[in-house]
Amino acid sequence: MKRLKKKKQNAALGECRNESVTKEQDCGRKQKLAEIHRALISDPVDVEALRRAAAGKGGLLTDEVRRKVWPKLLNINVYKLPRKPGRDVRKNHKDYNQVVLDVRRSMRRFPQGMPATERGVLQEQLIDIILEVLQRNPRLYYYQGYHDVAVSLLLVVGERMAIAVLDTLSRFHLRDFMDPTMDSTKHILNYLMPILEQVDPELHDFMIRAEVGTIFALSWLITWFGHVLSEFKHTLRLYDFFLASHPLMPIYLAATIVLRRETEVKQTECDMAMVHHLLSRIPQDLPYELLIGHAQDLFEQYPPSLLARRAALQSHKSLSISTFPAFQLSTLHQRPDSVLQRLTRSHGAAASRHGLEAALSRGQLWGKGNRLVKMAVWGLSATLGAAVFTVAQTAMDWGPEVLLQLF
Incomplete structure (x- = not known):
C-alpha cells in the first residue's frame, strides 16, 4: 500500500512539474507574440526586435506571424506585391x-x-x-x-x-549561388574549414588528412537545409533564423553540426569516401535551438572578416557579403502595415481622382463644365478610395443621375 501511495505521489508531482513547464512555455510564447506585435506596429517598424525574435528561441512560432514578419525582415511592402505571372511566356x-x-x-x-x-x-x-x-x-x-x-x-x-x-x-542572401559558375558558391563553402580550425584544430586536421573537402555541405547551404530535413517545422525554424541573419550564417550552422559530430567523425576511418558518407547524412534529431545559439556565438567570435584574413579568402568578392550592410540598413526605415495600407489607399484614390479629372477636362463626361458631377466624383474618390473608380465608370455609362444617386 505504501509503495502504491508513493507511486501516486510521484506521478502527481510529475504532472505538477509538467503542468508548470507547460504554463511557463505558454507564458513565454504569449510574451514573445506581444513583443513581435509591438515591433510590427512601431513607426518605424522595430526591425531589430523582429530579428531578435526570429533568431531567438522558437523563432517566429507560427506561419501567421511569419507572413507578417518575413516581409519586414526583407523590406517588402505587402501592399505592393507583384502581380501573378502570366503563363503564356x-x-x-x-x-x-x-x-x-x-x-x-x-x-x-x-x-x-x-x-x-x-x-x-x-x-x-x-x-x-x-x-x-x-x-x-x-x-x-x-x-x-x-x-x-x-x-x-x-x-x-x-x-x-x-x-x-x-x-x-x-x-542578396542567395546571390552568390546564382552566378553562371560555381566559383562564388565554392568561396562560401570555403569558410567552413577555417571555422572548424578555430574551434577544434584536431577535427580540422583529421578532415584535411581525409581530404573530404566541403562538398558534403553543398545542399545544406544552397537550400538553407530545406532539401535535407524531413520535418518542415525544422526547415521553417532555420528559415526564420537565416532571414534575420548575415548571408553566411548557414555556413556557421553547418560548422556547428560538424562540430557536434566530432566523436563520430574521429572514430570513422580517415578516408575521403567514409567521412563524406558520414557527414552528408544529416541527423534528423538535431537540437536546433542549441545549434542556432552556438552558430550565433561562433559568428560573434569568428566573424567573416576575421576568417577571410586568416584563410586568405579576401581575393574573391562575394556579392552577398558586400551588399548585405546596405541591405540591412534599408530595412530600418519601414512603416507599419497599417500606415502602408492607408498610404496605398490614398494613392489609389488620388490616381482614380486624377484619371476622372483628366476625362472631365477633356469633355468626355457628359459635357464640359458640369461642376456638380466633378464635385460628386471628387467626393466619391476621396471617401471610398480606388475601388470607387469602377463604380463611377459604370455609372458614367448610364448618366449623371445614376452617379448622384450613389450619395
Whole structure:
C-alpha cells in the first residue's frame, strides 16, 4: 500500500512539474507574440526586435506571424506585391525544362496526405514563381536546389508574396549561388574549414588528412537545409533564423553540426569516401535551438572578416557579403502595415481622382463644365478610395443621375 501511495505521489508531482513547464512555455510564447506585435506596429517598424525574435528561441512560432514578419525582415511592402505571372511566356525561358523537372521531383516537400490535385496546383505555382523571379533578374542563373527554397516560401506565404520574398533573397542572401559558375558558391563553402580550425584544430586536421573537402555541405547551404530535413517545422525554424541573419550564417550552422559530430567523425576511418558518407547524412534529431545559439556565438567570435584574413579568402568578392550592410540598413526605415495600407489607399484614390479629372477636362463626361458631377466624383474618390473608380465608370455609362444617386 505504501509503495502504491508513493507511486501516486510521484506521478502527481510529475504532472505538477509538467503542468508548470507547460504554463511557463505558454507564458513565454504569449510574451514573445506581444513583443513581435509591438515591433510590427512601431513607426518605424522595430526591425531589430523582429530579428531578435526570429533568431531567438522558437523563432517566429507560427506561419501567421511569419507572413507578417518575413516581409519586414526583407523590406517588402505587402501592399505592393507583384502581380501573378502570366503563363503564356514562361515556356520561352531557357531554364523552363529544368525547373519543371526539379519541381516534378519535389513531391516529398509537400505535406503528407495532400490531395494530388492540390499539390499539382501548388507545383504549377512553384514553376511560375521561379520563372517570374528569373525573368525579373536576367543576370541571375537558376541552380538545382533553388526550388527547395521557393517551395518553402510558397507553402508559408502564398504565390504573390513568395515571388517578392524569393526575388529579394535572390538578389542578396542567395546571390552568390546564382552566378553562371560555381566559383562564388565554392568561396562560401570555403569558410567552413577555417571555422572548424578555430574551434577544434584536431577535427580540422583529421578532415584535411581525409581530404573530404566541403562538398558534403553543398545542399545544406544552397537550400538553407530545406532539401535535407524531413520535418518542415525544422526547415521553417532555420528559415526564420537565416532571414534575420548575415548571408553566411548557414555556413556557421553547418560548422556547428560538424562540430557536434566530432566523436563520430574521429572514430570513422580517415578516408575521403567514409567521412563524406558520414557527414552528408544529416541527423534528423538535431537540437536546433542549441545549434542556432552556438552558430550565433561562433559568428560573434569568428566573424567573416576575421576568417577571410586568416584563410586568405579576401581575393574573391562575394556579392552577398558586400551588399548585405546596405541591405540591412534599408530595412530600418519601414512603416507599419497599417500606415502602408492607408498610404496605398490614398494613392489609389488620388490616381482614380486624377484619371476622372483628366476625362472631365477633356469633355468626355457628359459635357464640359458640369461642376456638380466633378464635385460628386471628387467626393466619391476621396471617401471610398480606388475601388470607387469602377463604380463611377459604370455609372458614367448610364448618366449623371445614376452617379448622384450613389450619395
